[in-house]
Amino acid sequence: MIEAVLVMAGLALLIGTGLLVTGARLGATGADAAVDRINQLLPQSQCAQCGYPGCRPYAAAILRDEAPINRCAPGGDPTIAALARLLQRSPQPLDTDYGTHQPARVAVIDEALCIGCARCLEVCPVDAIVGAPRFMHTVLAAQCTGCELCLPPCPVDCITLEPAGADT
Amino acid sequence: MNAAMAAELRRAPHLRTPVSVPVLMRRVLYALVPALLAYTWFFGFGLVFNIAAAVAAALATEAACLRLQRRPIAIALSDYSAVVTGVLLAFALPPLTPWWITALGSTFAIGVAKHAYGGVGNNVFNPAMAGYVALLVSFPDQLTNWLPPRMGDIDYEGIGLLANLRFMLSGGLPDGYTLDALTRATPLDLMQTELGDMRMVAEIRNSSLFGDFGGRGWEWIGNFVALGGFWLLFRGVIRWHIPVGMLGGLVLSASLFYLYDSANFPSPGFHLFSGGALLCAFFIATDPVSAATTDRGRLIYGAGIGVLTYLIRTWGSFPDGVAFAVLLMNMTVPLIDRYTQPVAYGTREPRS
Amino acid sequence: MNQPLLYNRQPPRPAWGVRVDPRKTLSTSEPIVAAPLPTQVQLPLELGPERRAQAVVAPGDYVYTGQPVARLETGARNVVCASISGRVAAIRPGPIPGPGPRVAECIVIDSDGQDRRHADCVPAGDPARLAAARLRELIAQAGIVGLGGAVFPTADKLGGSQPVDLLIVNGAECEPYISCDEMLMRERAAQVLDGARIMLRALGCDRAVVAVESDMPAARLALRAALDADRDPRLDIAEVTAKYPAGGERQLVELLTGREVPAGGLPRDVGIVCQNVATAAAVSELFRTGCPLISRIVTVTGGGILNPVNVEARLGAPLADLVAAAGGYTTTNCDLVMGGPMMGMALAGDRLPVTEATNCLLVAAPGELSDAQPGYPCIRCAECSRVCPARLLPQELLVACDTQDPDRLEQLHLDACIECGCCDYVCPSRLTLTPVFAQAKIRQRAHREQQRQARLAQQRSEARNARLAAAEKRYADGPAPDAGEAALTDLLARVEQRDERGDGG
Known part of the structure; x- marks a missing residue:
């Protein structure tokens, strides 16, 4: 009887130590690392369509189990599949309450209409719009994630979204 | 040109080997013919009846499973994989096995071990061995009905073709025969029981059941199994890694203990030529679906089967460990494959 | 880089690869034949992904054989040369060989049947005396690209900054049916070696090895004879096992040198440059006769061809001309493949032009290629x-x-x-x-x-x-303490001090 208990305890100790050492060597420690790993799978459009103010906050919400994995409209099914694989959950269809998946687009400013109000500069989450008050603004197509956040503040509606890769 | 009209042009490569899955499976069946003949010579026609029952049940189960899944039946049946499963299961069963046990094993092999996992190509476990193990744990008594081999100097009491058939169908024996009188322990069984009774290997081997290496008759069947196996190797149906790994693992572990204490541990030759070792090495462990896929992985997989077989034979409660060893190693295949992935061309990390 | 031996003369037998019935002897029994001058050629302006040349001639212009008719501003391969003399009939989209039916802008030239050579097509001087950079420039201006199938600009491959210690001249034609490189080596071995020498100079490298397959002994003997005749210690021959795809660039590098080209990299990254034997011959041709790249050898073979043979054809000539030069079709319902049966592209018809990549036209009789069969x-x-x-x-x-x-x-x-x-x-x-x-x-x-x-x-x-x-x-x-404010306080303090000293008045 006592031997069995000792053997089991010894095994538990051995395996526990092994896991500890392996875990430490893999280096994935803390919630931050976990959030980073989820964040890596998100498209980084920072569009906030998921209801969180950016990709990392959404990643943190997923980790805390506050948000389901199917709210990322820009990422669409591939992103959901990748999240499902990482978190070992079953993939779900995109929740269309939080937007629909569309092919990549970029914002384009109609420079003839732009009045240089600089409001779009402030909201761009990835600093993809250049300009200054009273000067015409332009979107750096290569940096734009197509998040649409610049559309609402524009007082003259001079920003449109066009398919990415078209001539810019 | 006729192709000009076709909207969809053929894609390269435009040549393919004529060796398809049915061809491979048929070659496996051909390779078993010498063993079948030897088996029939030593143990009578039981195996032939076993094969008939097992194959019929396997094909029926396969067709039924496909029907239930609404998958095409004809093409799946034409790949001969169910036939191979049935034949291999039949080889594992003793000559005097009631037909319904054989059929049940075959049904389990195809229905549970194969189709529950998604059909051919997706089964984790070797179907024939899964079926055999299911029978072994359910009907341990019936699976010991081995006959003595037909060798001149063993007090051989044969059973005729019709009598054998009658037993399989109804379980009845001709007047004057009893099962106890007819059947004998297999050499592996005998060795295990007698060693358990604290007798020496040399003493046990004095029994007339033993030949030069393993059991009499058994070792001859072993030769013919190996003959078929070498033919498969020669035709490229199987590759050398699994047989070498399996036999190497078995012989090495047996040698180790034999050298340590030859009075209590039988020789590596005994292990090699007894039970299902050779059949497993060339025909069962080499089932590609449930085996590892990389070269190094296959060596490890084979060696694992060999070592486990030895461990189970020596310290387990079943006389032969081949089936359990195969199933245990089947479980490790994904892990083995993952850790033996070859370094792809041009992706070696630069040495720093 | 003075290692004694950079490569294996008898490389190891590869464990990978497949043995496929080579069927090269179908087309090697007769010498290379020259196709009759085409009545019209069609020269695609699309030279590769994102490499589109601009025509420098207009419809109606008269062009001479070898005259540049289109230029590419970027990259080293910067010209397309007219492959016949005659009038430019049109510049219009036309079908070109490619995966699936493809259409690209083409220059169409109607032949005048004269094949008059452009005045610039004269040898530029002894290549042994020209500078490496000048050699590369001339090769680029002659429109020479890799003729092994990848059509990579030759001058680009010969330039570059990494040091090169071995030039592999690839004659290991491993695809079944194709024999254009083998026949070239058999008939023009000296030209191949000459081209290799010029490329060595352009590379600034002093070792070249011609790789042949073990099943082309005639080609090896011809090369050996040519090598014995010119006694250049920098050139050598290596024989690789005839196994597909031993002649693939990366595989050949591994077999000959044991080095591995990094994934996504080029042989250049491990100090090696590979050139096809036909490319070497084209380079030699350029410096000996002044003729730019206007033709190539195409293996026209298969069970659907009456008289399989290697045909030297002008670039842009319709494939139908090549079929005619090889005796025509044996049956009406053949499968056409550009290239070999392992990697070749199925073609929709024979109205397509010969391009630099056309090493073989495989006309397969019904049943010669594997048909789609039930999959398991x-x-x-x-x-x-x-x-x-x-x-x-x-x-x-x-x-x-x-x-x-x-x-x-x-x-x-x-x-x-x-x-x-x-x-x-x-x-x-x-x-x-x-x-x-x-x-x-x-x-x-x-x-x-x-x-x-x-x-x-x-x-x-x-x-x-x-x-x-x-x-x-x-x-x-x-608000943080401002630097300006601090300076002001400082100034006021100094003013106060001065006032106190009273040296104002």
């Missing part, structure tokens, strides 16, 4: 990984392609796939592998680009958040 599920036999020259696990790759798992594809090194088709060839389940991998590679590249963009967007977003947070903090802390 994968039984994990792993024959595909046994033959894979890139040491991949195609059976695992196929699963990852089905589930579209980008990380798994990365981990299985999909990128190292050279699309040789060996896995399809041996697959007993008759699965479609290579075409699936080719498509997955394109998707994977797009995925990687997306990932890269996402990382950049993430960095910018994080930088912005940090900036905003810093601004917020400054605001919350209230």
Whole structure:
């Protein structure tokens, strides 16, 4: 009887130590690392369509189990599949309450209409719009994630979204 | 040109080997013919009846499973994989096995071990061995009905073709025969029981059941199994890694203990030529679906089967460990494959 | 780099690859024949992905054979030369060989039947005395590209900054049926060696080895004879086992030198440059006769051809001319393939022009190529990984392609796939592998680009958040002691001091 208990305890100790050492060597420690790993799978459009103010906050919400994995409209099914694989959950269809998946687009400013109000500069989450008050603004197509956040503040509606890769 | 009209042009490569899955499976069946003949010579026609029952049940189960899944039946049946499963299961069963046990094993092999996992190509476990193990744990008594081999100097009491058939169908024996009188322990069984009774290997081997290496008759069947196996190797149906790994693992572990204490541990030759070792090495462990896929992985997989077989034979409660060893190693295949992935061309990390 | 031996003369027999019935003797019994001058040629302006040349002639212009008719402003391969003399009939879209039916802008020239050579087509002088840079410039201006099938600009390959210690002249034509390189070596061995020498000079390298396959003894003997005649110690011959795809660039580098070209890299990265034997012959031709790249040798073969033979054809000539030069079709319903049966592209018809990549026109009689047959599920036999020259696990790759798992594809090194088709060839389940991998590679590249963009967007977003947070903090802390204010206080203090000293008045 006592031997069995000792053997089991010894095994538990051995395996526990092994896991500890392996875990430490893999280096994935803390919630931050976990959030980073989820964040890596998100498209980084920072569009906030998921209801969180950016990709990392959404990643943190997923980790805390506050948000389901199917709210990322820009990422669409591939992103959901990748999240499902990482978190070992079953993939779900995109929740269309939080937007629909569309092919990549970029914002384009109609420079003839732009009045240089600089409001779009402030909201761009990835600093993809250049300009200054009273000067015409332009979107750096290569940096734009197509998040649409610049559309609402524009007082003259001079920003449109066009398919990415078209001539810019 | 006729192709000009076709909207969809053929894609390269435009040549393919004529060796398809049915061809491979048929070659496996051909390779078993010498063993079948030897088996029939030593143990009578039981195996032939076993094969008939097992194959019929396997094909029926396969067709039924496909029907239930609404998958095409004809093409799946034409790949001969169910036939191979049935034949291999039949080889594992003793000559005097009631037909319904054989059929049940075959049904389990195809229905549970194969189709529950998604059909051919997706089964984790070797179907024939899964079926055999299911029978072994359910009907341990019936699976010991081995006959003595037909060798001149063993007090051989044969059973005729019709009598054998009658037993399989109804379980009845001709007047004057009893099962106890007819059947004998297999050499592996005998060795295990007698060693358990604290007798020496040399003493046990004095029994007339033993030949030069393993059991009499058994070792001859072993030769013919190996003959078929070498033919498969020669035709490229199987590759050398699994047989070498399996036999190497078995012989090495047996040698180790034999050298340590030859009075209590039988020789590596005994292990090699007894039970299902050779059949497993060339025909069962080499089932590609449930085996590892990389070269190094296959060596490890084979060696694992060999070592486990030895461990189970020596310290387990079943006389032969081949089936359990195969199933245990089947479980490790994904892990083995993952850790033996070859370094792809041009992706070696630069040495720093 | 003075290692004693950079390469194996008798390279090891590869464990990978497949043995396919070579069927090269179909087309090697007769010498190379010259196709009759075409009445019209069609020269595509699309020279490759993102390499589109601009025509420098207009419809109606008279052009001479060898005259540049289109230029590419970027890259080294910067001209397309007229392959016949005559009038430019049109510049219009026309069908070109490619995966699926493809159309590209082409210059169409109607022949005047004279084949008058352009005045600039004269030898530029002894290549042994010209500078390496000048050699490369001349090669570029002659429109010479790799004739092995990849049509990479030769001058680009000969330039570059990394040191090169071995030039491999690739005559190891491993695809079944194709014999154009073998016949070239048999008939023009001296020219191949001469071209190799010129390329050595252009590379600034002092070692070249011509690789031939073990099943082309006549070519090896011809090369050996030519080598004995010119006694150049820098040139040598190596013989590789006849096994497909031993003649693939990366595979050949591995067999001959034991080096591995890094994934996504070029042989150049490991100090090696590979050139096809036909490219070497074209370079020699340029410096000995002044003739730019206007023709190539095409193997016209297969059971659907009456008299299979190697044909020297002008670029842009219709494939139908080549078929005619080889005696015509034997039956009416043949399958046309450009290239060999392992990697070649099926063609919709023979109205397509000969291009630099056209090494073979395979006209297969019905039943000569494998037809689509019923497929079975994968039984994990792993024959595909046994033959894979890139040491991949195609059976695992196929699963990852089905589930579209980008990380798994990365981990299985999909990128190292050279699309040789060996896995399809041996697959007993008759699965479609290579075409699936080719498509997955394109998707994977797009995925990687997306990932890269996402990382950049993430960095910018994080930088912005940090900036905003810093601004917020400054605001919350209230106005910091200003440098200007400090200076003012300082100044006022000094004024006060001065007043106190009273030296104002």
